[in-house]
Amino acid sequence: MPGTFPLKNDLLEARNRIRQHIHYTPLLTSKTINTLLEAEVFFKCENFQKAGAFKFRGATNAILSLSTEDQKKGVATHSSGNHAQALALAAKQNHIPAYIVMPENAPKVKVNAVKGYGGIITFCKPTLQAREETLAQVIEKTGAREIHPYNNFLIICGQSTAAQEVFEEIPEPDYFITPVGGGGLLSGTALACHYLSPATKVLAAEPSGADDAYRSFISGTLIPSTNPNTIADGLLTSLGSLTFPVIKDYVENILLADEEFIIEAMHLIWERMKIVIEPSAALPLAVLLQQKSQGENFFKGKRIVLLLSGGNIDLNKLPWQ
Amino acid sequence: MPGTFPLKNDLLEARNRIRQHIHYTPLLTSKTINTLLEAEVFFKCENFQKAGAFKFRGATNAILSLSTEDQKKGVATHSSGNHAQALALAAKQNHIPAYIVMPENAPKVKVNAVKGYGGIITFCKPTLQAREETLAQVIEKTGAREIHPYNNFLIICGQSTAAQEVFEEIPEPDYFITPVGGGGLLSGTALACHYLSPATKVLAAEPSGADDAYRSFISGTLIPSTNPNTIADGLLTSLGSLTFPVIKDYVENILLADEEFIIEAMHLIWERMKIVIEPSAALPLAVLLQQKSQGENFFKGKRIVLLLSGGNIDLNKLPWQ
Numbered sequence: 001m002p003g004t005f006p007l008k009n010d011l012l013e014a015r016n017r018i019r020q021h022i023h024y025t026p027l028l029t030s031k032t033i034n035t036l037l038e039a040e041v042f043f044k045c046e047n048f049q050k051a052g053a054f055k056f057r058g059a060t061n062a063i064l065s066l067s068t069e070d071q072k073k074g075v076a077t078h079s080s081g082n083h084a085q086a087l088a089l090a091a092k093q094n095h096i097p098a099y100i101v102m103p104e105n106a107p108k109v110k111v112n113a114v115k116g117y118g119g120i121i122t123f124c125k126p127t128l129q130a131r132e133e134t135l136a137q138v139i140e141k142t143g144a145r146e147i148h149p150y151n152n153f154l155i156i157c158g159q160s161t162a163a164q165e166v167f168e169e170i171p172e173p174d175y176f177i178t179p180v181g182g183g184g185l186l187s188g189t190a191l192a193c194h195y196l197s198p199a200t201k202v203l204a205a206e207p208s209g210a211d212d213a214y215r216s217f218i219s220g221t222l223i224p225s226t227n228p229n230t231i232a233d234g235l236l237t238s239l240g241s242l243t244f245p246v247i248k249d250y251v252e253n254i255l256l257a258d259e260e261f262i263i264e265a266m267h268l269i270w271e272r273m274k275i276v277i278e279p280s281a282a283l284p285l286a287v288l289l290q291q292k293s294q295g296e297n298f299f300k301g302k303r304i305v306l307l308l309s310g311g312n313i314d315l316n317k318l319p320w321q
Numbered sequence: 322m323p324g325t326f327p328l329k330n331d332l333l334e335a336r337n338r339i340r341q342h343i344h345y346t347p348l349l350t351s352k353t354i355n356t357l358l359e360a361e362v363f364f365k366c367e368n369f370q371k372a373g374a375f376k377f378r379g380a381t382n383a384i385l386s387l388s389t390e391d392q393k394k395g396v397a398t399h400s401s402g403n404h405a406q407a408l409a410l411a412a413k414q415n416h417i418p419a420y421i422v423m424p425e426n427a428p429k430v431k432v433n434a435v436k437g438y439g440g441i442i443t444f445c446k447p448t449l450q451a452r453e454e455t456l457a458q459v460i461e462k463t464g465a466r467e468i469h470p471y472n473n474f475l476i477i478c479g480q481s482t483a484a485q486e487v488f489e490e491i492p493e494p495d496y497f498i499t500p501v502g503g504g505g506l507l508s509g510t511a512l513a514c515h516y517l518s519p520a521t522k523v524l525a526a527e528p529s530g531a532d533d534a535y536r537s538f539i540s541g542t543l544i545p546s547t548n549p550n551t552i553a554d555g556l557l558t559s560l561g562s563l564t565f566p567v568i569k570d571y572v573e574n575i576l577l578a579d580e581e582f583i584i585e586a587m588h589l590i591w592e593r594m595k596i597v598i599e600p601s602a603a604l605p606l607a608v609l610l611q612q613k614s615q616g617e618n619f620f621k622g623k624r625i626v627l628l629l630s631g632g633n634i635d636l637n638k639l640p641w642q
Binding site: 052270271274315316320321 | 632
């Protein structure tokens with residue numbers, strides 16, 4: 001039902017709504033990587049976004065779209081990842097409370113990041129059931145609005161704004177590649193390409209060890225993620241009921257990358273581009289490196305945008321060590 | 322003898338000479354660091370410069386200033402650090418040979434970097450005497466021009482161009498802080514401030530474990546570096562006969578940082594700014610953190626430019642591990 005998708009105007013409105021609240025992130029290039037891939041590659045650096053990831057775009061769009069009354073009650077989510085940090089900071093910037101449910105075994109560095117942004121944390125047992133139940137209790141008590149990390153059209157429209165920025169600088173690139181976890185970034189990007197740069201083919205990049213989106217895409221049926229195993233800890237989730245239909249309609253293909261290529265891509269970006277990205281952000285380059293190693297070069301001579309999704313990583317635990 | 326210093330026009334000519342050959346590097350800011358220091362801090366990101374460090378500016382200026390005849394014979398230096406890489410790449414871009422003398426125990430990552438930029442390497446015993454003798458032999462044989470890493474006015478003028486770029490974006494900042502090793506960057510920056518932004522005070526940042534510039538500055542006599550001990554491996558050298566007089570005349574003060582503050586500053590920049598810098602580049606922030614920890618806050622409310630000198634680091638050997 002394409003009629004239920006966000007419209008072009010929804011995307012443009014999101015852009016205008018959040019424009020003054022977010023960073024317009026740079027597009028970087030690397031001569032070394034261009035030479036290696038024999039292509040013209042542009043890196044959209046969402047690792048430089050506020051709270052260190054693209055998630056701040058969607059969170060800001062969702063919060064700014066709430067009524068004044070709802071804003072006062074605040075927002076809530078269960079997450080231990082970038083969405084939690086983004087929602088906490090976006091709420092803080094708008095002077096409203098953010099209630100974050102986190103598993104009691106969440107890494108201290110992530111707990112501290114959410115606390116640092118003023119998030120109000122409720123800990124729970126580390127099971128999905130406990131997280132959902134605890135979130136329901138928090139919402140019952142506070143009246144806060146739940147902001148789902150990806151299965152929410154306001155989030156999807158917010159995430160589309162990264163691609164909207166890109167098209168101002170690079171009109172109609174041949175390919176646009178994003179990582180895929182829950183599909184918020186991917187579906188937002190796919191809609192932005194559909195409405196604003198229809199000649200651009202959208203590809204998704206997913207770890208081989210967490211290939212539920214790939215299998216869903218191939219089979220046409222939403223297959224949940226089970227026992228994912230990858231260092232790309234931002235890509236462990238399943239697609240959602242809102243993101244999957246957009247992906248089915250507007251994404252050209254989903255490509256997989258093995259762990260060795262994810263690590264190689266991440267290392268290459270740190271070493272040659274001198275920027276810090278998290279493993280999940282390495283996926284778009286990783287799939288190109290893997291394709292090339294397999295003799296594929298569909299991207300040769302093409303103009304390709306790779307979205308670097310975030311830069312939040314524990315600097316004491318690097319995957320090449 | 323200030324009359325023997327490079328003149329304003331020498332600096333401006335260097336800027337025009339190399340403009341098309343180098344990266345105009347960005348000035349980044351961090352809300353977290355501004356809040357921490359209660360100041361307005363701008364980071365000039367020479368880690369994004371070609372070959373990963375500011376050294377490419379001076380090397381390019383020196384090479385472009387050679388006669389056509391001299392260019393054909395090439396350039397030579399002994400170095401295992403950023404100057405070697407910068408000279409090799411600048412030579413390659415101008416299609417001339419670069420002869421680099423390196424100690425046989427130089428880290429493989431550095432040897433490979435010079436090779437990757439097309440440098441012609443001659444290995445020697447790891448002593449200063451062997452390096453100088455081997456370089457003399459190479460020059461004797463090839464007729465190449467020696468390009469000293471810092472004790473050379475063309476190098477100093479080239480390094481001044483980073484500050485020249487800064488003043489286009491931030492006119493007359495209160496402070497400009499660079500690391501100091503041999504003093505090429507520091508003296509170039511001090512001259513740029515003197516001629517183009519005289520209200521700006523120039524400070525240098527040096528490791529406590531390699532404090533020869535500090536002791537030279539205080540005593541007024543050039544004291545060579547002996548047994549330096551610091552992770553800031555770009556700052557082990559002594560000041561030169563050309564750089565020290567400029568520093569004496571135009572630098573306000575030299576501040577020291579202990580290793581713990583160098584590591585803290587480096588970690589803070591990686592974690593919050595999501596960029597890769599080498600330990601030497603952390604010195605300017607390190608001295609501010611150390612001053613603050615000692616109750617000093619001369620910089621409170623000031624506009625301060627910190628020069629991030631480079632980003633070449635072995636990613637397998639990080640100082641906080």
